[in-house]
Structure formats: structure tokens, C-alpha cells
Amino acid sequence: MTLPRHEFTKSWEWKSRIDAGDISAKAVVEEYLGRIEKDSTNSFISVNADAALKAAEIYDPAIGKAKPLAGTPVALKDALITKGLKTTAGSKILENYIPPYNGTVVTKVDDGGLINLGKLNMDEFAMGSSGESSAFGRTKLPQDESRVPGGSSSGPAAAVAGNLSPISLGTDTGGSIRQPASFCGVVGMKPTYGRVSRYGVVAFASSLDQVGPFALDSMDCALAMETISGFDEMDSTSAQMRVPAYGDAVQFLREDAARREKFSKSLRIGIPKQYFKEGLDAEVRTSVETSVELLKFNGASVVEIDLPHSEYALAVYCVVAVSEASANLARYDGVRFGLREMPAEEKTSLDQMYEASRGVGFGEEVKRRILLGTFALSSGYYDAYFKKACQVRALVVQGFHKAFKHCDVILGPTTPTPSFVSGGKKDPLQMYLNDIYTVPVNLAGLPALSMPCGETKSGLPIGLQVVGPAFSEQVLLETCASLEFLLDKKG
């Protein structure tokens, strides 16, 4: 069931081989395009073959050398707006939508010299935790195609795990990067809210959405973070903060045992007691605890911490996310772009056109959330739902703030269980429970990553979540690099 590890080549490895002249950028792109062609996981919605080959052909190592990932391939979640390249957000309503502009992240990827292989499958409008709600068919877990790769960034996770692209970019609103990274056994990072521009990201919940990378290891993740991060004047919520050299930080730890030791010894790990209660799979629990023990054995201090409002986080998330979504998805009305459906009647009113277009264009889960959000914001219910959710959200933020007085990072499981069988979660509430450990992080706008920390007996990957204070991405990547080293040595 497990994919042969040796076939995987990381972006930083490709980079050194390409720039050394051992292999051409075009050959690398051809290699991946060949694999994509044979893909059975349905990871891609659109393959950008011609443009990718062209870009690879003109790649000049002499110029690209200075940029850490120039000349290597990437693939993008179909929620990232690409000029002239179909962007569907996994929805029928945008089935034929070709954007007139590039999102900021896409521009940064271009400027960084990365080569876009194509657009990746996802739950419709990023609403889902299994990759099953896409209008273009479900994404399959590469390790076991009867199972789900998680979601909503199902394609980005499955593409990296399935060796269809060395890195990819996804979005995370309540766990949509970390949960599929965990299911697929790859590294996935959700940056601090404001670290990466949201301009050109199809919005689900504006106060929670953030773009982040999927990668095979901490090094690639760090380099991708360096490429996409930074202030953007087109996004009023983006932060005017310097972007650290994440790649260098990871490199130093990898190359230098003394630095590794120093890092481990100074690391204070917080373990939230609320994250190890009922509902947590025993194998997941064991793997996560083993990882914590490994770090502890190497000098890290471990404290139990209290996140008292975590039990409300999922409810708060549900209200906030659907409310914002109900407004964000109002623009899909059949007027200016996207699907327009006209009912059969001879005389069609405006409302009928709206109803038909949105009725046909949106899938069941999207409709459910628009309805819930519209309800939560309605006069007479606003105070009980949206307003109350915002108040409790502030308590969740406070809880993290207090916890980080006692620790540098919070460690725990990314998800309560490993990947499940497709079609196995019919009840939406059961599906939402997948995100129980990840949503509090979005509510507080904090950075977090999920990294593989083991496998179940049946070979399914298990993910460990590392959460840090705002703009502590470097510490998270260093923690990830340290643990990768220790797990490698152990395994």
C-alpha cells in the first residue's frame, strides 16, 4: 500500500540537479506531465501542459540560480486565480471561468520562476474535508484509492503524495491544508493570517482563509513559504512584516548537529489536554505521543496547557465561516461571469434566473452552507449566532495567547483519525468533526503545519500538528525539520 519512497524527488533536489546541468527543467516537467497523464487519483482539474513545457524550455539556470525554486514544477489548487487559465474552485458554476487577472500568489510563483503544471481538484469552494464535494469528481487517496485524501485541498495533497508534483499550493480555512496533508502523509503549512496575500484567492471565509504550501519535507515547505509570503497592497488584511529566510533556517538545522541540539533543548512544547480526549484514534494518539517523547528525549521541555474554549471552536467556526461564505458566494449570480441558467418558461424573471443559475451551479454542501450563513446573519438571529460566535472567537484567541506564555509551540494530532473510506461520512456533522483540532488555529489566525509522524498498522499516514504564535512560521519549520531528523533516525 505504501508508495515506494525512493521515487520521490524533492524540489530542492531537482533544483540542484537542474542548475548543475544534470537534467533540464523541461525533462523534469515532462516527467511529471507523464505521471499526471497516468494519474488515477483525479488530482487535477486542468493540466497546463503546453504553457508548462514552454516555460521549462526557456528556463535558464544562469538566471534562475538566484531563486531557490526557479525551474522546478508546482501545481495550484483551483481556488487560486490564474490569468487565462480556467479556475473553477471545484464548482460547476465556474466550470468555464477564465480569469482576467493573476492572483498575487500566482504572480509570486511566476516571479519565483516556478513552472505551473496545472490546477488541482478541491472540494467545491473549499467546503469539505474529503475531496468528495468537487463538481469534477472526488479526489482519491494515492495510498488507497477507496479512501479520501482529505479536503478541501484534496488535489494539492494527493498530487504531492502521489508524486504528480513535488510541491503544491492549497488554501486553509479550517484545516483544508493540514487535514489532507495529514491524510496523505505530506507536510502542509497554514501560515499566519496576513502572511500570504489573499488577493486572487477564491474566497470562502475571508477572516479565516490563508494560502499555504504542500511539500515532501520541511525544506521544500520553507522554500515555498519564502516564495509566496509578504505584504501585498491589494490585500488590506496582509501584514507589513519582513519575511525571514525560512530555507536558510531549515538548512542550518539540517547541516549542523550542534544547532539541532541547541534548538531542541530550548524548545518548550505545549500539549493541550483538550486535544487528547475521547474521539481520538488510538494509533494516532500513540504516534503523536511518540513524536513528543522523541523531542523530549532530545532536550525539549513539555508542559500540559489548557485551551479552555476549544470545545466551542468548531461551533464558532461553523457560524463564522458559513456567514462570511453566504456573502462571498453572492457574486456567483449568472450576471457577469460563470454559469447562467435560464428556466424553460417563456418569460423569465430576474429571480428565476438567479434561482436557476445558483440552483444548478452550486452543489449540495455549498447550498447547505449558504443557507446556514444566511440564517445566522438574519435579523432576529444575528445576536444569537453571528454576534455570539464573534464573542467566543475572541475567547479562543485569548486562550492561545495565554497558552503561548508557557510554550513556544503546541503539538497535537492534526485530525482525530486517519483517512476514511469514501462515502463513509454521510452526516455533515461527522464530517465537520474532522476539523476539530485545526479550526481553532484559523479562528486565532495562527500559523500551523501538519507533518507525517507515523503510519497506522494498515499503512495509513498519521499527521502531527505544530501550532505557533503569530508569525512564528520559522519556529514551526525548525520544529518540523528537527522531528523529521529524529523520526528518520528512529525509523
Added chain:
Amino acid sequence: MNYQPPVYNGFETVIGLEVHAQLSTNSKLFSSSPNSYGDAPNRNINPVCTAQPGTLPVLNRKAVEFAVKAALATNCVVNPVSVFSRKNYFYPDLPKGYQISQFDLPIAEHGKLEIEFEDQDGKPATKEVGITRIHMEEDAGKSAHMAGYSLVDLNRAGTPLIEIVSEPDFRSPFEAVAYLKKLHSILQYAEVCDGNMQEGNFRCDANISVRPIGQKELGTRAEIKNVNSFRFVEKAIEYEIYRQIGVLQGGGTVVQETRLYDSAKNITNSMRSKEDAMDYRYFSEPDLPPLRLDPEWIQELSKALPERADDKAKRFVAELGIPEYDAKVITGDKTLASFYEEAVQYSENSPKLVSNWVMGDILRKLKETESEIADSPIKAADLGGLVVLINGGKISSKIAKTVFEDMWDTGKSPSVIVEEKGLTQVFDEGTIHKVVEAVIEANPKQAEEYRGGKEKLLGFFVGQVMKEMKGKGNPELINKLIKEVLKS
């Protein structure tokens, strides 16, 4: 000044006004698209104002500056923190499906204005009225409904607006209009709104209710939407007052609803009732952080605020010595005031004479041609020049009237017209003397009567001489010479 508001068949009316004023910034409120009127449809648009997926709003700093200036000019308190909210509703000319507006925390509150007006008996009266709040929002696009289909133009979508909400302080249509005119002038003076009502720069909604005299609680109100001329506001309110009184006196109840004014029939019609009223589901805009304003910046804007109309009028009275009434009329319109000031500069220090021309002939011409001072074919400098010609005795006041008409028609300068038409005044005694003798000779009967003591006839002779000389003779010389010749 003991103003008593009017009573309408035993009722009084309570009116509150909401004004939408477009801010005259170069670009839109949340995007870099041009904010300009009259271009071909859907030219001034970009991914942000067409609400392409993934686009985000970025607040226009200039629009905030203009809103703060408007707030300061209307004596509002500017809030150090204000919040943008989404107002959700579906319409094809609202690209995002929500309008970004302000709801809980507007940019400014608690303003007031002193209004001046003539009461129902034509007596001058003044009153202080409150401004509840000013908030910022974006305008929608425009829809045109054709047979079987509709067209949408998004050029206007995203244009910055301020909504200025008054307290329900008005008790008559004329108070409401006085307030609107005052507000219009203030926004123009603050240089934040062009105030062109035809282009929809300045639009008004009126909330009107009536109650029997003596009743404390307010009556049920109706809202009249989007009236875009002062005259129509007055007429619409007046109609609505009597309509509501009619309903109540007929034993009915006033329904809370939105009504539209039909200017052709001078009536208001129901547009939608409260039951159909939309639930806008306001919530704070997650794409924009709260707007925080530096108190020092507000202070700077306050200091740099252009002169207000009232101050300008006072200055005109004090420095230029024109009557208070003239000063008020001239400063009522900022462009007119600038025109006047410029004309004075070219008049060789004759502010009063220039004021007479502006108050009289210029305003008459504007009214006749239904045009604005900005469109005047006569340049301010040329009006000043005309006054110089009169003062210097080059032309008589009478000739000046014809020169003025020519100036209006041709746009030429007065000296050119005087030159071309040979209108320069005649000062030569010999020339005038000849005409005087001829006129007296031709009117022996009148000459006899004059000599017999009927000195009123002097005017008759002056008129005849002037007529003969086509108005060019110097009036003083004519007077003098007639008297001399008739005595001899």
C-alpha cells in the same frame, strides 16, 4: 425670530433627510478604476469593481479624507475608529451581491447645521438642525430596462459616497429644502462633492410622517426615495404631507413604506411596503480592518478646510462693503462666489457695482437659459472689465446693458465689442450741442412749457438727445447743455 412651524389642517409634519453625496475623488472607493461620469458603458471597470472571484477591496485614502472634511464642515465628531460592513442584497448592478457600507460604527456622528429660510408668511427665520451620522459607502452601477432584457453599466459601481443622515428636525418642506441647499453648498465649499444633481452627485431620500398637533409620539413614516432636485423635494414632501393627513382624516392608517415621487404628475407612489423590506444581514467586512484615524491628521484637515460659505459672506460684507443680502446670495453657490471675487479683482475696486451686475443681469441670464455659472459665456474678468469701462466714463450705463447682452451672446470682451461697434461715449461739447439744438428746435411746444416752469420736461429732452446719439452721449454733458440752451 420667533418662528412657529406651519400647521396643516390641525397636523404637524416631522421630516428627516438622508443625503447621498458622491465624493469627487479621481478613483473609486475600493479600486483604482476612474471615478468619472458620462463615459461609454463599462469602461471604468476592472476585476475589483466587477467582483471577479478572489478580488479584494482596498480603501481609497482620498475618499476618507473627503469624508472627514465633509464631517468637519458639518460640525460632526469624527470617530477615531469606524468599521465597514457588508449590506447584502441581490441586484444585477451590485456586482459583489453586497454593498460595502458602514453600519454600527460610522466615520462621523453628532453634527449640526444652522439653516436660514423664509417661513410660511415670508418672514426670515433660522433654526438649528441635527446631523445624526455620516457614513461611507460605495455606489452601485446602473441598470437600464429594455423590452425583454436589461443592460448593466458598472462605471458607477464603487463610486465613493457619503450618506448624511439628519435628525427628524424638520417641520415643513421649506425647512427641508433650506437644509438641503445649505448642505449642498457646504459640500461644494469643502471641495468634496461636485454637487451636480443631474448627474446624481447629490441625491436625497426623505422620511415623512404627520401627527395631530399636541401628540407626542411620532406618526408612521413613509420614505420617499431618490429625489434629485430641490424643487421636487419640496413638492414631493408637500404632496406626501397632505396625502398622509388625508389618509388619517379618512379614518385610515399610514403604512410604513417606500414611495417614489412622480414629478410629471406631482404625486408619490408606493414602491414597496415594510413587509417586503429587505433584511440586509449586515455584518462587519472581513476584508477591511477597522478604519483608524490619527487625531493629528484630522486636526490638519480641519485647519486646511476651505473657507465656509458663511465666513465668505461675512468677509464680503466686511472687506468689500457689499450688502449682507448680496453676500448671502452670491456665496450661496461656491462657483458664483468665485466668479464674483474674480470679477472684483478685474474691476479696479468696484465690488458693489460688480455685485449689482452679478445679482441682476448674470443671475437673470442664468435663470433664463437654465444654466449654471460654470457655463457662463461671460468670463469673470470681462465682467470686471465692463465695470471699469462704465466707471471710467467710456460707456454709459445704458450702453453697458447692450454691451452685456453682446458679451453673453458672443463671449467677446467688452472693450472689443465697444471698439467694433463704436460705442464709446461722446464727450465733445460741440457735437452734443448740435444735437441738443436740433432736438429743441424739433419740439417747440415742450421747450415753451419748460421755459414756463415745467422743469420735469428736462428728462424728456435728455431721452430724445440720448436716442439721437444712440446712447453714446455723456449724460452729464447732455444735462448741462440742454439746460443752457433752453435758458438762452
